[in-house]
């Protein structure tokens with residue numbers, strides 16, 4: 001992208017970068033996603049964090065990446081701790097279950113296990 005076009009794209013994304021318009025920020029491994037309160041609706045934006053990471057947004061823009069994707073990327077760079085780390089949560093949950101609970105094998109239904117947390 002030419003420098004001027006890149007600057008314009010960032011200017012369009014700026015109102016959303018690390019702003020209250022961007023909520024439900026979530027990270028799962030290399031994937032990040034957020035809900036963005038856009039000009040014409042609420043959009044769900046998600047992106048791979050790699051340098052050439054692909055991304056999707058359900059806004060009607062025909063530009064790619066759209067301003068929401070740009071804003072998501074910029075927010076991740078500016079404020080990564082604002083993203084809820086799903087893997088870390090699952091890890092901590094597994095630790096809690098390991099420490100505090102027991103895993104009980106169920107007879108019915110026949111598949112899977114149910115997890116019982118004791119106190």
Ligand SMILES: [Zn+2]
Pocket residue numbers: 043045057058059060061066067068069
């Ligand atoms: Zn978009």
